[in-house]
Amino acid sequence: MRTNRARVGDVVCFLLAVGLMVLALVDGLAQHIAPVPLTADLVLGGLCSLGVWLRRRWPVGFAVIAGVLSVYATSASGAALVALFTVAAHRRFAVLAPIVVGYALAPFVTLLVRPDVPVASWSDTLLGVALAAAVLASGMFVRARRQSLRERAGRVEAEQELRVAEARQGERNRIAREMHDVLAHRLSLLSLHAGALELRPDAAPEEIARAAGVVRDSAYQALEDLREVIGVLRADVDRSDEPPERPQPTLTDIPDLVEQSRHAGMQVRLDWQADALSAGSAGAGRSAYRVVQEGLTNARKHAPGREVTVSVRAAPGDGVTIEIHNPYPAESSSADIPGSGVGLIGLTERAALAGGRLEHGPTSAGDFQLRVWLPWPTH
Known part of the structure; x- marks a missing residue:
């Protein structure tokens, strides 16, 4: 979906193409060009100006059509400049280069197709070359800036993912250290009472029952703690900003x-x-x-x-x-x-x-x- 900024840009490009088309009409009337060629020129220029609204969807196709029509229709020069800017801003140089070459040859072909159009003066030619170069440079700058922002955003996202992964791994390591202390404590209790039962098989039933109860409770708690830490270490969730639920x-x-x-x-x-x-x-x-x-x-x-x-x-x-x-x-x-x-x-x-x-x-x-x-x- 287009943003408001993109819509404003399309409106500005359309008005620029229409404005140059009007200037071409005024220049054609001033040079007393025949009505039929002038009308055909304006029709082709108008079609190219309307094509500005499709430049984002088909930038290369629009640039090729506008360049070909501008050979005959001088009123399509504004739309051609917009198409050149669009290709420079959205496509790599390998795609842009052939279009630039074609646009550079277009004025020479125009002399053969439209002998009724007077040859431009050197000042007008230099002005046109400078305008085309400025449009081309602007488009390449926009593309380079957009690519730089995209790469920067990609780096920021990658760094964020790396920080999350490191935080998750650090949390899991911390939980593992916690569980080392917990399991060592419980298993040492279990070992102590199991050893007592082994060394004193003739102890009073109450003492044996109490020791067996401690062994059972310690083993149960150790299993519960071990089951929980294994579940946490296996879980593929981000717990980097949460302390472990157990032990606390x-x-x-x-x-x-x-x-x-x-x-x-x-x-x-x-x-x-x-x-x-x-x-x-x-x-x-x-x-x-x-x-x-x-x-x-x-x-x-x-x-x-x-x-x-x-x-x-x-x-x-x-x-x-x-x-x-x-x-x-x-x-x-x-x-x-x-x-x-x-x-x-x-x-x-x-x-x-x-x-x-x-x-x-x-x-x-x-x-x-x-x-x-x-x-x-x-x-």
Whole structure:
């Protein structure tokens, strides 16, 4: 569909063709051209002027017809110039070149076809050449500008698609890292209680039932989490501007996480120095939760049955500081544990992305310490 700008352009081109046709009529009357050739000239010129309305649909065909008719009809010169501009603006140079050559030869053919038309002076000839060159250059400029805008729009669209793809991939990678922490925590609970059932087959029925219940719940939750993350990673939808639906823990969920570990048989002491946390940063809260979760998982792997101390201090402006202490394991204790060290690498990356820092290693007291600081802006 044509725009209002295109309609205005067509009107201007039609008026230009009609105006030049009127000038040709006035010039023909002034030169006392016979009525029959003059009438035929005007009829052909009028038909070419009406053809201006079809120039966008058939630019090459219109240019060829207008060029051929302009050999006889001098009143069709305006329509021919419009046709030349249209071809230059809408077709590549390989199509334009033969038409330009034909238009350049048309005045010489006119001398043979219309001996009644006086030969133009040098000044008129130079003026006509300059006008045709200006029309040709204008059309080529319009085409070059339109092509440049089209290419720019294509680049912008391609860059936007690339940003969307990168954002989608980044979101999926983030979800995968989230699920590593979740599954590692749940599977470590499952392994702990399964080992307890294996080592104490003569335990009281209540303890066996409780341990079996934890194993069942942990396995069920692990399967649910795994099913959800696989569904998200397979989904071909743009989730670049949405956080993952699960998990979405916050700082206020850390005490529940500690209680779950106690319920699973761990000895965990929580030093809680964080109040009014509901107004804290969601990203910092989620990262803090993952730090505590991974720290408890590591302690369960490397120091089973030993007391773990979790310290959480949070305040706007001061940030969130988390310290986890557990007895330092023997060097060989982690050799046969799958994925040892991967969790700390992921936590280091998570803290760096959040603008924080992570430190871990042995202390002078012989404990293993995991210390993380995360920013918490005041606004």
